[in-house]
Amino acid sequence: MRLKDKIALVTGAAGSIGSATVKRFAEEGATVILSDINEEGCKKVVKEIKEKGGKGGIIGADVIKEDEIVALFSKVKEEYGRLDILANIAGGDFENQVPVDEISYEKMSYNIDINLKSTILCCREASKIMMDQQYGKIINMSSLVYRGSPMQFTYSAAKGGVFTFTRSMALTLGMYNITVNALAPALVEVDIIKNAIGQEMWEALKEDTAARYPLGRVGQPIDIANCALFLASDESSFITGQIIEISGGARL
Numbered sequence: 001m002r003l004k005d006k007i008a009l010v011t012g013a014a015g016s017i018g019s020a021t022v023k024r025f026a027e028e029g030a031t032v033i034l035s036d037i038n039e040e041g042c043k044k045v046v047k048e049i050k051e052k053g054g055k056g057g058i059i060g061a062d063v064i065k066e067d068e069i070v071a072l073f074s075k076v077k078e079e080y081g082r083l084d085i086l087a088n089i090a091g092g093d094f095e096n097q098v099p100v101d102e103i104s105y106e107k108m109s110y111n112i113d114i115n116l117k118s119t120i121l122c123c124r125e126a127s128k129i130m131m132d133q134q135y136g137k138i139i140n141m142s143s144l145v146y147r148g149s150p151m152q153f154t155y156s157a158a159k160g161g162v163f164t165f166t167r168s169m170a171l172t173l174g175m176y177n178i179t180v181n182a183l184a185p186a187l188v189e190v191d192i193i194k195n196a197i198g199q200e201m202w203e204a205l206k207e208d209t210a211a212r213y214p215l216g217r218v219g220q221p222i223d224i225a226n227c228a229l230f231l232a233s234d235e236s237s238f239i240t241g242q243i244i245e246i247s248g249g250a251r252l
């Protein structure tokens with residue numbers, strides 16, 4: 001088992017990519033702590049992993065609130081004693097398809113809070129535990145739009161910030177045997193997008209996008225979870241400060 005006896009925390013654990021990541025970590029022997037604002041969703045995922053013999057628990061937190069993040073990590077330390085792996089998956093684009101001259105202060109702030117500030121604060125809290133134990137694997141969620149994307153101005157800026165912060169953390173934390181890397185998925189088939197645009201529009205988007213990706217398909221949550229698993233395992237022990245594009249070859 002690739003994560004035997006490891007303690008892993010996953011934020012956004014009830015979501016499509018988060019829950020796939022939780023399941024892969026649990027299958028490989030980690031005890032997984034699920035965190036999300038969707039408690040019911042977390043309960044469903046924990047039930048599933050336990051039915052398959054996995055180990056996990058829930059500690060809820062709203063990652064746009066600093067006090068809740070601080071409380072989350074202090075509960076992790078109190079209840080589990082250590083933290084080997086942190087996957088910062090919570091996030092999303094809350095200002096999609098908005099032209100540059102219509103950027104709203106409110107939505108921009110939310111995109112930065114949920115994608116960038118949450119990652120910075122969770123990394124800050126995790127580093128306190130991981131530096132003490134001289135071990136840690138941090139996986140941050142960026143996006144392929146970190147390269148820049150029209151009509152996703154504030155989301156792409158936040159995800160670009162996640163990559164830059166990841167590199168800064170990697171530079172600082174290497175001496176403590178902590179690796180910090182980022183994931184950059186292209187379009188992934190997830191419920192939140194399907195529900196937002198409807199099945200018919202989703203099928204059209206999926207077909208059009210797949211035709212532009214060299215591998216001829218969009219991503220699935222398991223594609224992202226498998227990469228997160230590699231970065232969480234000791235197989236990636238000489239990799240830090242990297243952004244891994246999980247994109248079917250898009251934008252080469």
Ligand SMILES: NC(=O)c1ccc[n+]([C@@H]2O[C@H](COP(=O)([O-])OP(=O)(O)OC[C@H]3O[C@@H](n4cnc5c(N)ncnc54)[C@H](O)[C@@H]3O)[C@@H](O)[C@H]2O)c1
Nearest residue numbers: 012014015016017037062063090091092143187188190192
């Ligand atoms: N789906 C894609 O195509 C895609 C592509 C690139 C990057 N991403 C990134 O992957 C991550 C997961 O996205 P997903 O597509 O699985 O979406 P999702 O909506 O299924 O997952 C996001 C999860 O985060 C949780 N969440 C939202 N706000 C929160 C908060 N304030 N505190 C705690 N939890 C909160 C949600 O409840 C949800 O369970 C996001 O960071 C997203 O930006 C997604």
